[in-house]
Amino acid sequence: MDFYTGQELLKRCHEESLPISDIMKLREITNTHSTEEDVARKLETALTIMKNAAHKPIDKPDKSIGGLIGGEAKKVADHAVAGKSICGSVLSKAISYSMAVLEVNASMGLIVAAPTAGSAGVLPGVLLALRDEQKLSDETLYKGLLNAGAIGYLLMRNASVAGAEAGCQAEVGAASAMAASAIVEMMGGNPEMCLQAASFALSNLLGLVCDPIAGLVESPCQSRNSIGVANAITSAELALSGITHPIPFDEMAEAMLRVGRSLPFELRETAMGGCAGTPTGCELGCGICGK
Numbered sequence: 351m352d353f354y355t356g357q358e359l360l361k362r363c364h365e366e367s368l369p370i371s372d373i374m375k376l377r378e379i380t381n382t383h384s385t386e387e388d389v390a391r392k393l394e395t396a397l398t399i400m401k402n403a404a405h406k407p408i409d410k411p412d413k414s415i416g417g418l419i420g421g422e423a424k425k426v427a428d429h430a431v432a433g434k435s436i437c438g439s440v441l442s443k444a445i446s447y448s449m450a451v452l453e454v455n456a457s458m459g460l461i462v463a464a465p466t467a468g469s470a471g472v473l474p475g476v477l478l479a480l481r482d483e484q485k486l487s488d489e490t491l492y493k494g495l496l497n498a499g500a501i502g503y504l505l506m507r508n509a510s511v512a513g514a515e516a517g518c519q520a521e522v523g524a525a526s527a528m529a530a531s532a533i534v535e536m537m538g539g540n541p542e543m544c545l546q547a548a549s550f551a552l553s554n555l556l557g558l559v560c561d562p563i564a565g566l567v568e569s570p571c572q573s574r575n576s577i578g579v580a581n582a583i584t585s586a587e588l589a590l591s592g593i594t595h596p597i598p599f600d601e602m603a604e605a606m607l608r609v610g611r612s613l614p615f616e617l618r619e620t621a622m623g624g625c626a627g628t629p630t631g632c633e634l635g636c637g638i639c640g641k
Contacts, residue, residue, distance in 0.1 A: 357600060522574045530583075
C-alpha cells in the first residue's frame with residue numbers, strides 16, 4: 351500500500367472507497383510494519399506535543415534565544431479576547447496558536463516538525479483553532495494529521511520541504527498545503543477537494559523566499575506561519591465551495607521545486623538577502639552575534 355503522486359493517491363482512495371487519512375494509515379501500517387495501535391499512539395503523541403506548544407506561550411510568554419520574538423502569540427490572543435479581532439475567531443486563534451509554536455521552537459522547546467521546525471506552527475494552528483470553534487474531537491484531528499502527512503509525504507518525494515533548497519515556499523508553503531488538505535477532509539470534503547486545496551495553497555505562496563534574520567528561525571518565520579494558516583483556511587474554503595484550481599497538485603509540486611531551485615542562493619536560508627539583508631536585518635544579526 352503506497353502512492354508516489356497525487357494521482358496515485360486519488361486512485362487508491364477510489365479503489366478502496368476510503369478518505370486520504372485512511373489510505374495514509376494503511377500505508378503506515380503496511381510499509382513500516384506497524385500495528386493500528388502503534389499508529390494511534392504516534393498520532394496521540396504528536397497531537398499532545400502540538401497542543402502543549404500551541405498553548406504554553408499564550409499562558410506564559412518568554413523571549414526566544416535570539417531575542418527577536420516572544421510574547422506575540424499572547425498579544426494576538428488577548429486582542430481577540432478583548433473583542434478587537436478583525437479576523438474572526440477561527441483565523442485569530444489559528445494565528446495565535448501558530449505563532450506560539452514558533453516561540454516554543456525558538457526557545458528550544460518541544461515541537462512537531464510539520465514538515466519542518468520553521469513551519470511547525472501552521473498545521474497545529476489550523477487544527478486546534480478548528481477544534482475550538484467546531485468542537486472537533488481528537489479522533490477528527492487524528493484524521494487531519496494523517497491527511498496532512500500524506501500531502502507532506504508527496505511533497506518530500508516529488509518536490510522539497512527545505513528552505514535551503516527551495517525557499518520558504520517549500521516550508522510554510524508545504525505546511526499550508528498540508529493544513530489546507532487536512533481542513534477539507536475534516537470538514538467533509540472528498541479527496542479531490544483535498545488536493546485542490548493543496549494546489550491553491552502551493553500556488554498562493556509560490557516564490558516565497560527564505561530569509562531568516564541572523565540565520566535564526568525566529569523572524570520573519572513566525573509571522574509567515576500566521577500567513578500560512580490564513581492561506582490554508584482560504585484555500586480550504588475555496589475547495590469546499592467547489593472551486594477548482596486549473597493546475598493539478600502534482601504539477602504544482604513540480605512547479606514549486608522548479609521555482610525554488612531558480613531562487614538566488616541569498617534567498618534560500620543563507621540569511622544574506624530579503625529581510626535578513628536589509629540594513630536593520632544586518633544590524634540585528636550583528637547585535638545577536640556580538641560583532
